[in-house]
Amino acid sequence: MTDTPAPRHIPDRLDKPLSSAIFSWEALLVVVAVAIFAVNSFASPYFLDPWSLSDLTFNFTEKALIAFAMALLIISGEIDLSVAAIIALASTMMGMAVQAGAGTPVLVLIGIVVGLGCGAFNGLLVTRLGLPSIVVTIGTMSLFRGIAFIILGDQAYKGYPASFAFFGQGYVWWVVSFELVLFLVAAIIYGFVLHRTSFGRRVFAIGNNPVAAQFSGVRVGRIKFILFCLTGLMSGIASVLITSRLGSTRPSIAQGYELEAITMVVLGGVSILGGAGSILGVVLAAFIMGLVTFGLGLLNVPGIVMSIFIGLLLIIVIAMPILWRRLRGGR
Amino acid sequence: MDTTAQLDPANEQPLASTPRLTLSGISKSFPGVRALHDVSLSLCPGQVTALIGENGAGKSTLVKIMTGIYQPDAGTISIDGQAVTLPSAHAAFGHGITAIHQETVLFDDLSVAENIFLGHAPRTRFKTIDWRIMRKNAKEVLDTMGAGHIDADARLKDLGIANKHLVAVARAMSIDARIVIMDEPTAALSMKEIEELFLLIEFLKSEGKAILFISHKFDEIYRIADRYTVFRDGEMVGEGLIRDAGQSQIVRMMVGRSVDHIFPRRKATIGAPVLTVSGLSHPTEFDDIGFELHRGEILGFYGLVGAGRSEVMQAISGITRTSKGTITLEGKPIAPKSAADSIEAGIVYVPEERGKQGVVIGLPIFQNVSLPSLKRTSKSGILRLAEEFALARAFTERLDLRASSLSQDVGTLSGGNQQKIVIAKWLATAPKVIILDEPTKGIDIGSKAAVHGFMAELVAQGLSVIMVSSELPEILGMSDRVVVMREGRVASVYDNKELDAETLVRTAAGIAA
Numbered sequence: 001m002t003d004t005p006a007p008r009h010i011p012d013r014l015d016k017p018l019s020s021a022i023f024s025w026e027a028l029l030v031v032v033a034v035a036i037f038a039v040n041s042f043a044s045p046y047f048l049d050p051w052s053l054s055d056l057t058f059n060f061t062e063k064a065l066i067a068f069a070m071a072l073l074i075i076s077g078e079i080d081l082s083v084a085a086i087i088a089l090a091s092t093m094m095g096m097a098v099q100a101g102a103g104t105p106v107l108v109l110i111g112i113v114v115g116l117g118c119g120a121f122n123g124l125l126v127t128r129l130g131l132p133s134i135v136v137t138i139g140t141m142s143l144f145r146g147i148a149f150i151i152l153g154d155q156a157y158k159g160y161p162a163s164f165a166f167f168g169q170g171y172v173w174w175v176v177s178f179e180l181v182l183f184l185v186a187a188i189i190y191g192f193v194l195h196r197t198s199f200g201r202r203v204f205a206i207g208n209n210p211v212a213a214q215f216s217g218v219r220v221g222r223i224k225f226i227l228f229c230l231t232g233l234m235s236g237i238a239s240v241l242i243t244s245r246l247g248s249t250r251p252s253i254a255q256g257y258e259l260e261a262i263t264m265v266v267l268g269g270v271s272i273l274g275g276a277g278s279i280l281g282v283v284l285a286a287f288i289m290g291l292v293t294f295g296l297g298l299l300n301v302p303g304i305v306m307s308i309f310i311g312l313l314l315i316i317v318i319a320m321p322i323l324w325r326r327l328r329g330g331r
Numbered sequence: 332m333d334t335t336a337q338l339d340p341a342n343e344q345p346l347a348s349t350p351r352l353t354l355s356g357i358s359k360s361f362p363g364v365r366a367l368h369d370v371s372l373s374l375c376p377g378q379v380t381a382l383i384g385e386n387g388a389g390k391s392t393l394v395k396i397m398t399g400i401y402q403p404d405a406g407t408i409s410i411d412g413q414a415v416t417l418p419s420a421h422a423a424f425g426h427g428i429t430a431i432h433q434e435t436v437l438f439d440d441l442s443v444a445e446n447i448f449l450g451h452a453p454r455t456r457f458k459t460i461d462w463r464i465m466r467k468n469a470k471e472v473l474d475t476m477g478a479g480h481i482d483a484d485a486r487l488k489d490l491g492i493a494n495k496h497l498v499a500v501a502r503a504m505s506i507d508a509r510i511v512i513m514d515e516p517t518a519a520l521s522m523k524e525i526e527e528l529f530l531l532i533e534f535l536k537s538e539g540k541a542i543l544f545i546s547h548k549f550d551e552i553y554r555i556a557d558r559y560t561v562f563r564d565g566e567m568v569g570e571g572l573i574r575d576a577g578q579s580q581i582v583r584m585m586v587g588r589s590v591d592h593i594f595p596r597r598k599a600t601i602g603a604p605v606l607t608v609s610g611l612s613h614p615t616e617f618d619d620i621g622f623e624l625h626r627g628e629i630l631g632f633y634g635l636v637g638a639g640r641s642e643v644m645q646a647i648s649g650i651t652r653t654s655k656g657t658i659t660l661e662g663k664p665i666a667p668k669s670a671a672d673s674i675e676a677g678i679v680y681v682p683e684e685r686g687k688q689g690v691v692i693g694l695p696i697f698q699n700v701s702l703p704s705l706k707r708t709s710k711s712g713i714l715r716l717a718e719e720f721a722l723a724r725a726f727t728e729r730l731d732l733r734a735s736s737l738s739q740d741v742g743t744l745s746g747g748n749q750q751k752i753v754i755a756k757w758l759a760t761a762p763k764v765i766i767l768d769e770p771t772k773g774i775d776i777g778s779k780a781a782v783h784g785f786m787a788e789l790v791a792q793g794l795s796v797i798m799v800s801s802e803l804p805e806i807l808g809m810s811d812r813v814v815v816m817r818e819g820r821v822a823s824v825y826d827n828k829e830l831d832a833e834t835l836v837r838t839a840a841g842i843a844a
Contacts (some may be wrong), residue, residue, distance in 0.1 A: 008728060012697070012720045013738035197712045198705040204700055208693035214690045215650065215680065215701040216756065217671040275693045 012059040021179045029284035036288060040295040047298060054175035057243070060290035061179040062238045063257055064282070067264040068190040069231040071282050074265055075194070075207045076227055078133040079275030080122060084257035085144035090114040090239035092148040095157025095249040104164045112233065116132040118144055119232015133228075141258070148251040151303070157249040168245025179241055184287075186234075191279035202225070206272035256307065263314040264289055272318055287317035289313075338699065349412050349542040350375045352397075352428070352510050357406035359392055366392040368563045370406070374510060374541035378531060381552040382545045384562035385585055386804060390545055393516055393562075397543075398430050399423035410510075427509035431499045431516055439488035444469035446487050447502045472501045476534055482505045500531055504538075509534060529555050547635050549578055549842050550756035561585055578842060579833060584801050586832035594808030595787040597607065601811060602626030605795045606678070608647065608763050611656030616642035616820040620656070624764065624797060627790045631810030631827070632799040634839050639798045639819040641683055642765045648680035649673035660763065674703055676701060678765035681754055681770065683799070689753035692742035696734055697723035699741050700756045726755035729788075731781050747778025754782065758789070765789065766797040771805060783809060803832045815839050 021027065031330045040047045047053075066083050073080055097110050118140070125136045170178045194200040204215040207219050213219045240255075243249055268285035270277030292313075296306050348371035359367040367389045372378055376550075384390050388471045395401040397408075399417035407414055410426055417423045437446045445452075453464040469483040475529040489494060496516055503511055511748070517525045530600050532555055535542060542555055552559065553573060561584040569584040606624040611617070617639035624630050632640045645651045649657055649667030658665050660676055667673035671679070682688035691699055695714075700723035701708050708718040723737050730751040734744060739753055750770070757765060771779040786809060790796055800806050806813055813830060815822045815838040824837050836842075 010724065010732065010734055011736045012724075014736045085471070114480075196710040196714055198714055199712060201698065201705060201714060205691050205694060205698075207688075209691040211589075211688050212691045213702070215670050215682055217674040217760075218702065219669060219671050 026278065026284060027280060027283050029268070029288060033284060033288050033291060034297060035259045036291045040298065046300040048144070052173045054171075054177060054180075056290050056294040057180045057183070059178060059293050060064065060286040061072060061177075061294065062241050062245075062254075063261045063264060063289075064183055064286035065186050065238050065241075066231065066234045067268070067282050067286065068279060070261050071229070071265045071268065071277055071279060072194060072198050072200075072203055072228045073231050074134075074262075074270050075277050076203045076209045077210060078126060078224055078227065079118075079137065079262070080228065081132065081137040081258050081262075082118065082122060082141040082144055082253045083231060083238075083261060085141045085148075086115050086118040086232055086235035087239040087242060087254040087257060088148040089118060089144040090236050090252055091243045091249040091253050092151050094153065094155070094239070095245055096165075098157060098160055104161050107160070108167070108240050111243070112236040115200065115239060116229055116233045116237015119229045119235070120225070122225060122232065123228030126228065127221040127225045136241040140150055144302055145251065148253075152249070152251045153210055158247065160243070163187040164244050165247065166244070167268055167311070168217075168241045168243070172224040181246075182237075182241070187283050191283075194279055198280055199223070204275060207271075207276070216222065221294065256310075259314065260310060263310055267317045314315070342355060345770055351411060353409045354411075355407055355409075356419070357393070357403045357408075358397060359389075359395060359401060359403050365565055366395075367403070370562070370565070370567045371559055372543075372570075373542055375558075376509070376539045376541050377438040377536050378557045379542045379544050379555055381556035381559045382543055382562065382652065383552065383559055383581060383585060385801065387583075388562040389565040391514070392541075392565075394430060394512055394545070397423065397428060397512060399428075415552075424506070427507060428507040429499075429506070429510070430512040430514060431496060431504040432514045432668055437487055437495060437499060437502075439486070440481055441487060442483065442484040442672045443481055443485050443487060443490070443501075445471075446498050447472060447483075447505050449502075451506060464492065468505070469501070473497070473506050476501060476504060476531060478531075482616075491524075493520050493527060496520075496528060497531065502533070503540075508540065510541045510543070512545075514545045515547070516544075517546060517548065525551070536674075547840060549581075549840055553578075562633035582833045582836050585702070586836060594804075595784050601628050602793070605661060606647075607659040608659075609657055609659075611643065611658065612654050613639075613642060613644060613646060613651070614654050617646075620816075620821055622814050622821065622824065624795050626795055627793055628706070628811045629786060629790055629796045629798055629809050631806040632797060632834050633801070633803075633806045633813055634816035634822075636801065638816040638839070640772070640816050641768055642819075643816075644768055644799060645682075647673070648678055649764060650680065664763075674760050674762070677761075678766065679703070679757040679760055679764070680766045681768060682759050683768040683772065685749055685753055690741045690749050693740065695738045696727065696732075696741055696744075696752055697737040698753050698760040700726060700759055703756055704759045720758050723755070726759050727751065730755055730785055743779075745841060747781075750774050750778060751781065754785070762794070766799070768799045769801065770798060771800075771802070803835060806835065807832060817841055 028325035070080060070083065093114045094107045094111050097107055102110070122133070122137055122140055125131055126133045172178055172181050194203065196327060202213065202218045202223055204214070205218055206223060210220055242254055245255070264285045265277070265282055266272055267288065268277065268283070270281065292309070293306055296309065352374040354369045356371045357367055370393065372380070372393070382390050382393070392401060397417070399422050402418070408417060409415060415426060415427075416428065427780055433456045438449065441449065447469045453461045453468060455461040467482050473479055473481050473483065476497070478501065481494055482489070487498065490498065500511070506616060520528060532542060532544070544552070546552055558570065558822065559573050559576060559581065561568050561581060563585060602625055604623045605626050609621040611620040620629070620643050634640050642651065644811050646653045649669050649672045655679065660678065665676050665787045667676060667678070669778060673679070686692070691702065697719050701719040704722060708715055708722055725732070727737070732751045732755070741749055746750070750807050754767070754770065769783050784798055786798070798805070798809060806829065807827065809832055810827045813825045813827055815825070815835060817839055822841070825834070
C-alpha cells in the first residue's frame with residue numbers, strides 16, 4: 001500500500017444512478033397499482049364512479065391503520081398476531097358498555113384503552129419475560145378472542161348510538177370518508193416517526209442488530225414495549241371504526257385481519273426478518289390490496305377465493321425478495 | 332520429510348517409525364490477515380505433542396485445517412507418508428482425525444451410546460439400529476478406557492464436562508481414530524477431572540494414538556507432553572523435546588520479537604484518578620476486582636482467555652450486573668443498569684465481537700456512528716441528518732476510514748474499517764473513559780497502526796483508556812500500567828517501565844518466577 005495524504009474526504013452520499021430509483025420496490029408497487037387500476041376500470045363499468053372508488057377505500061383503511069404500527073414492529077424484529085383478536089375483545093367491551101348505557105365518547109375511549117391494554121400485555125410478556133413474540137401473540141390471539149366468545153357466545157351486541165356511526169360510515173367531505181382521512185393522517189404520522197425521528201432510527205437499529213443496538217445505549221426493551229403498545233392502540237382504533245361501520249359486534253368480528261395486515265406490511269417491502277422497510281411502501285401496498293379485493297368483488301368472486309388469493313400473495317411477496325437476492329448471486 | 336527424527340536422536344521412544352501425520356509448508360490467509368505462514372508439524376504415534384502460542388498465533392486455524400474445516404492455501408498434509416487432502420470435516424474423520432474441543436461438540440439430547448456411535452451405529456438385519464449391540468459396544472469402549480462409571484443410556488446433557496470429554500474420547504476410540512486433537516480440553520475442568528483426563532491421555536498414548544495437545548497452562552504441558560511446537564504470529568518458531576526445554580525458553584519463543592516498531596511514542600502525563608473500581612464481584616465470572624484509572628492513562632488488561640477481563644468491562648459499562656462492589660467516576664459513585672446509563676455517565680465499552688456487538692450491518696456508516704449519540708444529533712427527537720453527517724465525518728476522517736461514502740452500508744467494509752467505525756461511534760459520545768476490548772483483533776497491520784495512533788491521540792487530549800488485549804506487543808507497546816487477571820481475579824498490577832513479556836505470561840499463567 002502506498003502512502004496516502006492525511007485525512008481523505010469522504011462524501012456524504014454518492015449520486016445514485018437513476019436506475020436504483022426506477023427499480024426500487026416502491027416504484028414497482030406504483031406500477032402494479034396502476035396496472036390493477038387499469039384492469040379494474042376495463043373489467044367493470046361501475047369502477048370509475050367516485051362513490052365506488054370511495055367504497056374501495058373501506059377495504060383497506062382499517063387494516064392499514066394496524067399495518068402502520070405492525071410495520072414498525074416487524075422492522076424491529078417482532079410480530080403481533082393478536083391484532084384481530086384485540087379488535088374482537090375491544091368491540092365486545094364496547095358492546096357491553098352500550099348495554100350499560102354508555103355514550104359515544106365513552107365507547108371510543110373504551111375501544112382505545114382496551115386495545116392499548118392488550119398491546120401492553122403482549123409487550124410485557126415479550127420484553128419482561130423474554131418470550132418470542134410469535135408464540136406470545138399466538139397465545140394472546142386465542143386468549144383475547146376466547147374472552148369475546150365467552151362473553152357473547154352466539155349472541156351479538158347491537159344498539160350502538162346513532163352518533164357512533166360516524167367513525168365507520170361518515171364522510172368528511174363529498175366522497176372522502178372519515179376512515180380515509182384517518183388513514184392519511186396516520187400514514188403521515190407513522191412515516192414521520194419511522195423515517196424522521198431518533199425513535200424510528202433506533203427501531204431500524206434494533207431490527208438489524210439488537211445486541212449492537214443495546215451495546216450502543218439503545219433501550220431495546222423499552223422501545224419494543226412501546227411498539228407493542230402502539231400496535232394494540234391502532235387495533236383499538238380499528239375496532240372503533242369497524243364496530244361503527246358494522247353497527248354490531250359478534251365474537252367473530254375482524255376474523256383474519258392479522259394476516260391481511262401482515263401481508264400489507266410485507267407487500268410494502270418491509271423485511272419479514274426485520275431491519276428494513278418504509279411507510280410509503282405500506283401505503284402503496286394498502287392501495288393494491290384494496291384494489292385487488294374490490295376488483296375481485298366487482299367480478300363477483302366469492303370471499304373464500306379472495307382468502308386463497310391473499311394467502312398466495314403473502315407467500316409470493318415473502319419469497320420474492322429472497323429469491324431475488326439469490327438470483328443476483330448472493331446467498 | 333521427517334525432521335523430527337533428526338532433531339532428537341536421543342529420544343528413547345521409537346521415533347524411527349514414520350510420523351502418523353505430517354503437515355508441511357502450510358499457509359493460510361484470510362482477507363487482510365495472514366493466519367499461517369509456511370508452518371510444519373509432525374505427530375508421531377504414541378506421543379503427545381503440545382502446541383503452544385499466544386492467542387492469535389494460528390493454533391485454531393491449524394486445528395481447523397487438520398479437521399477439514401479450512402483448506403490451506405499452500406502446503407501438504409500426509410498421513411502415514413501418503414499425501415492426502417481433507418476437503419471436508421467428513422474426510423478428516425474418515426482419515427481417523429478427531430478433535431476434542433474446549434466445549435465438546437456432541438449432542439446433548441442423545442444418549443451416551445448414541446453419541447459414541449452416531450453415524451456408524453451397528454445395524455440389525457433390517458438395517459435398523461441394533462440398540463442392544465450398540466449399548467453393549469458402548470459399554471465395552473467406556474470400560475476399556477477406564478470410564479466404566481458412565482452409564483451408556485444416560486442423556487449427554489446430564490453429564491459433567493469432564494465426562495462429556497470422556498464420551499468424546501470414546502467416540503474417537505469407536506471409530507478407531509488414530510490422530511486425536513485436544514484443543515484446551517482442561518479449560519473447564521476441576522483439578523481431579525484434569526488428573527482423570529491425563530490418565531486417559533496416557534491410555535491413548537499406550538494405544539498408539541498420535542495426540543496434539545493445545546493448552547495455555549505450562550504445568551499441564553510439562554506433565555503430559557513429550558514434544559512441543561511453538562507458534563508465533565502464524566509461524567512455527569521452535570520445536571523439540573519438552574524435557575530439554577525450560578519454561579523460560581518456551582516463553583521467550585512465544586513472545587520473542589521487538590515490540591516498539593509500530594507503536595507511537597508518546598509522553599504520558601498522567602493525572603488524577605478518573606475511575607476507581609473496588610471489590611467488584613460477580614456470582615460466577617469474577618471476584619473482588621479493584622483498580623484505578625487515571626486521566627490521560629492507558630491501562631492495559633492482560634490475561635488468558637477466560638480470565639474474566641471482558642466480563643469485568645461489561646459490568647463497568649452496565650451491560651451485565653454485579654453482585655457487589657463500587658464504581659466511582661470522578662468522585663461520584665455510579666451504578667449503571669444499562670449501556671445507555673454508562674454512556675450517559677461517560678463510560679463507553681467498545682466490544683470485542685465487532686460483528687455481533689459492534690456494528691449494525693444493514694445501516695449506513697453515518698447512522699452507525701450517530702447511533703449512541705442520537706440524543707445530541709437530534710432535536711426534540713427529530714433527526715438532523717446534517718449533524719449526523721458532520722459527526723460521522725469528524726470521527727471517521729480522524730481514523731482514516733476508507734469508504735466511498737458515508738451512506739455506504741457498513742457490511743460492505745473490511746474488518747479493519749468496520750473496527751474504525753465501531754471506535755468512532757463510541758468516541759463520538761464524548762466519553763471520559765473508553766474501554767477497548769481487543770481493539771485490533773483480526774484486523775490488518777495498517778488499520779492496527781491507525782487504531783494505535785488514535786489511542787495515543789485520545790489520551791493526549793485527557794481521555795482515559797482501558798485496553799483489554801491478549802496481544803503482548805500491544806499491551807507492552809501501548810499501556811502505561813498493566814493489570815494482569817487470572818481466573819477472575821486481579822493477579823498483579825505492573826508499571827510498564829521495566830516490564831517484560833515473560834513476566835506477563837508467567838503471571839497470567841500462574842507460573843512462579
